[in-house]
Amino acid sequence: MKAKKIFKKITKHYLNYAVIAAVMLVFIILAYATPMKASTSLLFQKITVAVIMAVSLSLVVGFLGELSLGHAGFMSIGAYLGGKVALVLTENGNLEASNILVFIIALIVGALCAALCGFIVGFSALRLRGDYLAIVTLAFGEIVRVIFTNSSAESFGGALGLKSPSFKTKEMFILVIIGFLLILLTLFVIQNLLRSKTGRAITAIRDNEIAARATGIDVTKHKLMVFVISAAFAGIAGVLFSYANKPIKADTFDYNYSIEILVMVVLGGMGSINGSIISATLITILNDKLTVYLTGDNAVFKDLFYALILILLVIYNNAPALKGFREKYNLRALINKIRKPKNDPSEIRGDAARWDVVPTKIEMDEVLSTDIIIEKNDRGDDSANIRERGGTK
Amino acid sequence: MAKVIDGIKAFAKKHFPKKVNRITKESDFVLETENLGISFGGLKAVQNVNLKIKKNEIYGLVGPNGAGKTTVFNLLTGVYQPTEGTFFLCGEELRSLKQEKINHKGIARTFQNIRLFNNMSVVRNVMVGLHSQDEYKCTVIESVLRLPRHHKVEKAMRERAKELLDIFGLKEERNNLACNLPYGKQRKLEIARALATNPKLLLLDEPAAGMNPNETEDLMNTIKLIRDKFDMTILLIEHDLKFVSGLCDRITVLNFGTVLAEGTAQEALNDPEVVKAYIGN
Numbered sequence: 196m197k198a199k200k201i202f203k204k205i206t207k208h209y210l211n212y213a214v215i216a217a218v219m220l221v222f223i224i225l226a227y228a229t230p231m232k233a234s235t236s237l238l239f240q241k242i243t244v245a246v247i248m249a250v251s252l253s254l255v256v257g258f259l260g261e262l263s264l265g266h267a268g269f270m271s272i273g274a275y276l277g278g279k280v281a282l283v284l285t286e287n288g289n290l291e292a293s294n295i296l297v298f299i300i301a302l303i304v305g306a307l308c309a310a311l312c313g314f315i316v317g318f319s320a321l322r323l324r325g326d327y328l329a330i331v332t333l334a335f336g337e338i339v340r341v342i343f344t345n346s347s348a349e350s351f352g353g354a355l356g357l358k359s360p361s362f363k364t365k366e367m368f369i370l371v372i373i374g375f376l377l378i379l380l381t382l383f384v385i386q387n388l389l390r391s392k393t394g395r396a397i398t399a400i401r402d403n404e405i406a407a408r409a410t411g412i413d414v415t416k417h418k419l420m421v422f423v424i425s426a427a428f429a430g431i432a433g434v435l436f437s438y439a440n441k442p443i444k445a446d447t448f449d450y451n452y453s454i455e456i457l458v459m460v461v462l463g464g465m466g467s468i469n470g471s472i473i474s475a476t477l478i479t480i481l482n483d484k485l486t487v488y489l490t491g492d493n494a495v496f497k498d499l500f501y502a503l504i505l506i507l508l509v510i511y512n513n514a515p516a517l518k519g520f521r522e523k524y525n526l527r528a529l530i531n532k533i534r535k536p537k538n539d540p541s542e543i544r545g546d547a548a549r550w551d552v553v554p555t556k557i558e559m560d561e562v563l564s565t566d567i568i569i570e571k572n573d574r575g576d577d578s579a580n581i582r583e584r585g586g587t588k
Numbered sequence: 589m590a591k592v593i594d595g596i597k598a599f600a601k602k603h604f605p606k607k608v609n610r611i612t613k614e615s616d617f618v619l620e621t622e623n624l625g626i627s628f629g630g631l632k633a634v635q636n637v638n639l640k641i642k643k644n645e646i647y648g649l650v651g652p653n654g655a656g657k658t659t660v661f662n663l664l665t666g667v668y669q670p671t672e673g674t675f676f677l678c679g680e681e682l683r684s685l686k687q688e689k690i691n692h693k694g695i696a697r698t699f700q701n702i703r704l705f706n707n708m709s710v711v712r713n714v715m716v717g718l719h720s721q722d723e724y725k726c727t728v729i730e731s732v733l734r735l736p737r738h739h740k741v742e743k744a745m746r747e748r749a750k751e752l753l754d755i756f757g758l759k760e761e762r763n764n765l766a767c768n769l770p771y772g773k774q775r776k777l778e779i780a781r782a783l784a785t786n787p788k789l790l791l792l793d794e795p796a797a798g799m800n801p802n803e804t805e806d807l808m809n810t811i812k813l814i815r816d817k818f819d820m821t822i823l824l825i826e827h828d829l830k831f832v833s834g835l836c837d838r839i840t841v842l843n844f845g846t847v848l849a850e851g852t853a854q855e856a857l858n859d860p861e862v863v864k865a866y867i868g869n
Binding site for chain 1: 599665667687688691692696697699703704705706707708712715716717719720724726728731732733734738741742745781782784785
């Protein structure tokens with residue numbers, strides 16, 4: 196019985212780590228078994244970057260509840276400064292042999308610089324909220340892009356871009372592996388943060404800031420913390436990006452890229468980390484395919500897709516006419532259909548996870564919680580009680 | 589340029605306030621206000637409010653609409669900074685502290701329109717209230733790395749939250765979303781959350797608003813229970829005069845931001861000035 200409980204806990208809390216590790220293993224096996232096309236490993240590399248970006252943005256958008264449109268700005272800080280440090284080290288420091296060390300130093304520098312910028316932007320979040328904060332973050336992203344575009348050729352390469360550092364052998368393969376490891380790191384930090392008392396305070400601020408203050412939560416501290424952590428991971432994604440793309444161009448990190456990441460977070464469901472991971476993967480693949488099909492003048496239509504996805508999502512999630520449809524056909528309902536509940540009292544008792552309980556709304560709590568929210572059970576009546584049900588059986 | 593510098597100064601003043609010399613004195617009262625007042629521009633919203641609340645007392649703040657009752661609450665919890673006067677909690681001056689600091693010092697409140705964390709479960713709402721207490725301290729790094737302290741603190745917080753919910757009869761609903769609770773229970777949950785911050789003084793802003801007579805009766809018993817069980821001092825705003833006279837040891841009547849009458853409920857409510865303010869001549 197205890198083993199079962201532990202198993203439930205593992206599947207609930209650590210399933211996403213396991214899935215990502217499994218995908219990584221499949222990738223390694225594929226890469227060794229068959230000669231992998233360069234485009235495929237590049238796609239994998241893009242996905243790893245996108246996932247880190249989406250997960251870190253979902254911390255701000257989904258959990259703190261503030262709209263940030265400048266996430267690409269933090270990424271470009273990481274890419275440029277991390278890349279530059281790596282370049283300087285390899286050119287002047289004769290560190291070629293220990294490339295991985297250079298990469299780690301670049302990662303740390305990129306993350307710290309991005310975190311510093313996150314701290315500065317976070318200060319504006321103390322005074323502004325909603326649309327106004329979104330405009331400030333948007334401005335931040337654009338300022339960073341303009342600064343790097345107009346930098347001198349010696350410093351950051353200007354409009355031509357910065358020559359990026361690289362590993363010597365089997366480059367893309369190593370980068371993808373490192374990317375997967377970094378996703379695991381991101382998940383570890385952000386999920387554990389959200390599933391602690393700090394995470395509870397952050398979501399309390401999202402739900403009701405005035406009440407959070409009155410309940411003794413230091414809103415200033417928590418908002419700054421969220422911005423700093425989110426920016427640091429964007430910086431890490433930036434360093435990863437800088438190793439894979441030559442040269443690093445400031446134009447890559449424009450407004451459209453920030454929106455792309457936002458679409459990933461919204462598509463995955465606000466406040467759902469696993470959703471962000473899945474949607475980041477799907478959108479990156481879609482983007483890759485579209486780039487192949489839409490060439491020349493048609494390339495501009497690619498950006499149209501994000502707008503379309505956003506509009507459709509907003510309609511789908513909020514239209515009253517679709518309420519019944521949403522409740523009937525969602526991922527959770529599907530999972531429940533597959534996993535028919537057994538009438539085992541050990542599963543019903545206490546705070547154990549209940550797969551047969553269908554919340555009408557997919558809440559952030561389900562990712563965080565050690566106790567699950569009960570809104571509707573499989574019989575369809577509201578406010579069902581676990582104990583009662585266990586007692587009658 | 590001067591404007592920019594002023595802006596920076598204002599920002600610095602707000603977020604890095606200078607140390608204010610606050611007096612600490614011996615006091616028999618839990619809450620003591622001295623000529624407390626605030627004016628918004630030329631409008632004096634509240635002036636010369638002198639409350640003296642003894643330990644274990646249920647104190648009522650009564651008055652017609654717009655009399656400034658909620659403003660007094662906002663002054664006491666740091667939402668507004670008083671422009672005149674000051675206030676002491678157990679002899680410790682709390683003027684110009686931030687909201688969360690005032691809460692840490694020991695003043696907790698509920699709101700006139702319920703403000704719960706709607707998308708969180710009931711038990712987690714209460715656990716947010718426990719967040720900043722010393723016995724549940726756990727740094728971010730400890731919880732990210734899942735060190736033993738994190739697990740210990742989480743377990744202790746959950747147990748304590750369950751205990752509190754049990755007192756309010758909410759234990760069975762602890763895993764429901766807060767927004768799915770019925771109105772009366774949401775009120776109770778808000779009080780439970782405020783109590784979770786371990787206050788010395790509890791401020792209740794119209795706890796019986798929108799309740800039917802049965803729920804009001806129930807709430808009166810709950811408030812008495814809180815006072816006895818937690819050894820709590822309570823200051824409450826209420827319009828229902830039956831509720832006030834049945835519950836409060838002493839009351840203060842406010843009108844247009846000034847004190848009309850003080851004393852026991854009977855004395856104060858029979859004061860000719862008070863009758864005039866409520867019913868007219």
